[in-house]
Amino acid sequence: ETGVTQSPTHLIKTRGQQVTLRCSSQSGHNTVSWYQQALGQGPQFIFQYYREEENGRGNFPPRFSGLQFPNYSSELNVNALELDDSALYLCASSQTPLFSGSSTDTQYFGPGTRLTVL
């Protein structure tokens, strides 16, 4: 049991709508990362939040945005949904940011949110 939880489990939206996905990090973890995983592909890094600030970002457009709260939980917001946004969205938490060079870089993943855009 990793302790990372995500909500909702499944979500269906239509093109052009906006969506908010939520993640609660494991106790004691101050870093949260978000990933998009299309069917049959490896996860794609969206961004990372450390102590409420974004400090790393993959190749995703600005309509993908996020927040991290003082309790280190996080939200992923996607505006103007497109069909290609349909994917499994994964959240991962860690004790330290990915670049710290520590063994505590290990990430613990939640079960994901399956988003379908029609």
Place this chain on the structure above:
Amino acid sequence: KQEVTQIPAALSVPEGENLVLNCSFTDSAIYNLQWFRQDPGKGLTSLLLIQSSQREQTSGRLNASLDKSSGRSTLYIAASQPGDSATYLCAVLSGGSNYKLTFGKGTLLTVNP
């Protein structure tokens, strides 16, 4: 741009066999490399993390090696069991001021009883 390739894409072995999964990456300037396991429709479970200064890591029946100069890593699974059936993903952390984690597409492993 970092690219990660995993070979083979799928592997089927009988129970008890030792096996090796391969991962290669194009940019050797990495911070670390991780191996993950993913069960169908589920999140990822971290198996092993190797820092760029390390050569290998071991956990139980798993051993991961890293050759940064050649851009390669292997995951060795000893005495495979049906419960090892899953997709195995490797990911490298790289980048300068804008670092990111880049995943391969994974190897689908099936261990037959």
